[in-house]
Amino acid sequence: MSGRRDEVLTAALALVDERGLDALTMRALAERLGVTPMAVYRHVANKEALLDALVDRLIGTPTPPDPSAPWRDRLRALAAAGRAIAHAHPNAAPLLLRRPTRTSRAVAFVDAIYQALLASGLPVEAVPRIERLTSTFVLGYAVSEVGGRFAAGPDPRATRGDGQPGHRRLAAALAAPVDWDGEFRADVDDLISLVELLVARTSDDDSVAVGD
Amino acid sequence: MSGRRDEVLTAALALVDERGLDALTMRALAERLGVTPMAVYRHVANKEALLDALVDRLIGTPTPPDPSAPWRDRLRALAAAGRAIAHAHPNAAPLLLRRPTRTSRAVAFVDAIYQALLASGLPVEAVPRIERLTSTFVLGYAVSEVGGRFAAGPDPRATRGDGQPGHRRLAAALAAPVDWDGEFRADVDDLISLVELLVARTSDDDSVAVGD
DNA sequence: ACCTGAACACCGTTCAAGT
């Protein structure tokens, strides 16, 4: 936890931002720090640990929303914050889906989602599941977006699914350019609608069977 | 497209299955094929292309569901098939979220989802978005699952979010073991409920404003 | 069409040693 470790992580993240994840080598990192490759190992156990520390630093960036705000706004803010991390560091984004991240900052992030979902009135036993559903979607969307998994290139697209009945019927919709910000907001709003639906089902049914 | 290329991909996938993604090196692959490293380059342009071909092979495995089946069943089958790929090849699974995959097999998979969503009555202009929402979730879930992102280890879990209010309120729910198959089915059913909700909203509102 | 052999410019990590 020496002060130097922070410098190492800052340099590592800068390297990834500038030149991509593949360019992050212990040797390149050492060079950027003006030091021998082996000197890096004083501050980080090995490359795996370096990547984990990087994820922790990424997750630690956003500040959790005010717990007194309405739960819908909190969920929207948390989703936007998760996506913003990937946008701020597109090259590092794939790491977000790569590790358990049990660090305290990651736990704090999850906890903020738990609190928002609890405030919605969702039954306690459904909260962890919906948290995983939500954060899996948010991370998956953001990583797909910056990683180019969604990027339907302009020219190949027209002929892409020609023989496919679904693509043919959707030709017009698929030809239009996509507003990714708008799509993400619509998705998050849909997930909020889903939460509301589950809450409504719970209160409809007063003999709620729990457990076993 | 020579017959040998298939052997190369089969060997590559076997290598990944047995020894992990990191063990897939051009040299190790060559050795498994009983050949010089450079001989592999006759059948695959470079390592990137090898990985892309591997993704295509993974996606090509499942057969699309019978188009005459009810759309809900089709969606469930497609989701299960996507998840099954990750379970069959856990070491290769991370590749699924790593590339655009515009190959014809990937397009066929997406098209089957399009067809199911169109059959649900979802408005045409919402179908691509809900397809992305759905497949992002399915792939994200499956990859997280086999990659250990969800795996809350047994002992660290009890004390994991101690200071966190959300975790504290959920202590009982978080202590219970998770049925991942059941959770996935519940998630897919929830997404189906969401589709139904969007369909209902569309027909409620007869002045559907579209476009611009 | 398919494969080899030597080489180049890299990796992560170990060990023993220095200050």
Place this chain on the structure above:
DNA sequence: ACCTGAACACCGTTCAAGT
């Protein structure tokens, strides 16, 4: 506490050459 230097066992990929 922090860093160096040499070494080991690897990488992906090029080029020129062979059959």
